[in-house]
Amino acid sequence: MTDFLLHLTEPALWAAAQHDGAYTWSTRGRTLQQEGFIHLSHPHQLPAVARMLYGSEEVELIVLVIDPTRLTAPLRHEAMSEGGEEFPHLYGPLPVDAVVEVRAWAGDGLGGMAG
Template sequence: MTEPLLHITEEPLWEAARGKGRYEMSTRGRTLGEEGFIHCSLPHQLAGVAQMLYGADDQGLVVLVIDPGRLTDPVRYEAVKPGGEKFPHLYGPLPVDAVVEVRPWQREEGETQ
């Protein structure tokens, strides 16, 4: 497996996806259909993404650990703004069998709310 991709989400959304066989939320409050892709992170990007999207409202979140080798749709690394850091974006639904681990989200010690 190459470096895993990560996606942070609300646990009930993930549980609902497991029943359908695919996950189709892009980011907080936005679907794959609305956004065109699913926002992902590399491990070193996750804390910043969690802070930006959820702030102090981070109870009940889980981190989906994705094996990119199990994806059937393309992943593109794109910057939010020109010259900025690139983030992985999955251009299609996330098959539940590509998720190799689900971790409860825990803020790193010393992170601010």
């Protein structure tokens, strides 16, 4: 069984990636080129990431559900600080075909994804 990874993004950025064949945004307002990797999350980490990046803003967001076995760039789990929680980081573009599902983000700040 595959443990899927997640990435929270805006629909327009995902639409552009589908046209280009790869997703190259690291996090809100920063590209892969600027950051050096794409920030990903495990399911239990996504609510905190959403709160940190978007707070209570009412922005339409989607969740990319990623099959890590389809990734072509290195994937590393790294902590932001010594001894901190580790997050998955993708050191290259996210291939569109690694995204196995796209879900609407419920926007409740409590971790809900609309099915």
